[in-house]
Amino acid sequence: MSRDHVVGVALDLVQAEGIDALTMRRLASELGLAVTAIYWHVGDKQALLDALAERIAAQVGDVEVRGDDPVTRIVSIGTALRQNLLEQPELVGLVHQQGHTAELFQPVRVALARELLAAGVDGDDAELASHVILSHTSGSVLNDVQIARAPVQQEALSRPIDRDELFDYSLTVLTKALIDR
Amino acid sequence: MSRDHVVGVALDLVQAEGIDALTMRRLASELGLAVTAIYWHVGDKQALLDALAERIAAQVGDVEVRGDDPVTRIVSIGTALRQNLLEQPELVGLVHQQGHTAELFQPVRVALARELLAAGVDGDDAELASHVILSHTSGSVLNDVQIARAPVQQEALSRPIDRDELFDYSLTVLTKALIDR
DNA sequence: ACCTGAACACCGTTCAAGT
DNA sequence: ACCTGAACACCGTTCAAGT
DSSP: OOHHHHHHHHHHHHHHHOGGGOOHHHHHHHHTSOHHHHHHHTOSHHHHHHHHHHHHHHHHHOOOOOOSSHHHHHHHHHHHHHHHHHHOHHHHHHHHHTTOHHHHHHHHHHHHHHHHHHTTOOTHHHHHHHHHHHHHHHHHHHHHHHHHHOGGGOOOOSSOOOHHHHHHHHHHHHHHHHHOO | OOHHHHHHHHHHHHHHHOGGGOOHHHHHHHHTSOHHHHHHHTOSHHHHHHHHHHHHHHHHHOOOOOOSSHHHHHHHHHHHHHHHHHHOHHHHHHHHHTTOHHHHHHHHHHHHHHHHHHTTOOTHHHHHHHHHHHHHHHHHHHHHHHHHHOGGGOOOOSSOOOHHHHHHHHHHHHHHHHHOO
């Protein structure tokens, strides 16, 4: 029995039954302990949520870069991040609520800055461009998740929206503009 | 004593002390009623949160359109929405959590579509472009709020980021690209 | 129609006590 | 060092009962 193990079981519980299922008492019974033992290992519930957020952030943060030219590589980073975020929207919401979004985006931010530098954008401008690309990506995810949850919104279109394609297009346009500035 | 009044007092409470302060018991004492009276007027807590989300969405949804040319007008819509969202980030989070984001964005979506049509973008493409612009805007807000909450992230830049200006720039670029497609 | 009081099952947390 | 049990203050919700 260790802090890591307790946090791991908590993560399993959240993934299996959602954030509402995570109560100190429920977690204790899952661990085969008395409720109060958790307080010895990880501290109070706030500390537990922080630890969870940290784990999830590390999990979602690593992305693979593909392609040859800068634009393709940058768009591939955005696409990979978007995919990771879409896979576990509830967990991302948890991270955001705990205020750990910065940690979540940090590795991607670095990867983006590296590619932008390689593309000839330098210094502060690379920081700015990373910020814009990250905003665009997280916003796209946020909206897509929301639409998936509330399918009322589906309007009468001649053909349904391909959100993957639309994201690819908009991010490509944006990236080109940021590089050619 | 009416449903509207109960919801109004609940909204005041949330704005003054945050979402955690909104408990059925606290709200009852604020109203001068017994806890159970709330159940008669608005139903259970889920119903109360739904009603709150509806109000907030209507409040944040109305934006003023300014400017002459299409790009300026569209950017002004995005800017106004961003400003509204930034003013009450906690309430926006509440709306999102309740799954009412679609309602929140509906009026803006319509306004954007109208401007895009006027700019010569037609039918489905206007829908797609509205979606992209909305995503970009909400993502920008989401990131800015997060950074404001966790100021650790401030990196060593030669000059600090002007997020208003950056948003204006990126949305302008994006809008032009969407129109000229 | 509108409101109260008592009761139930559930929280997070503290603290003394055990080994 | 690690864990338990009892206790406290707080939740949301139901339901019978009052006017």
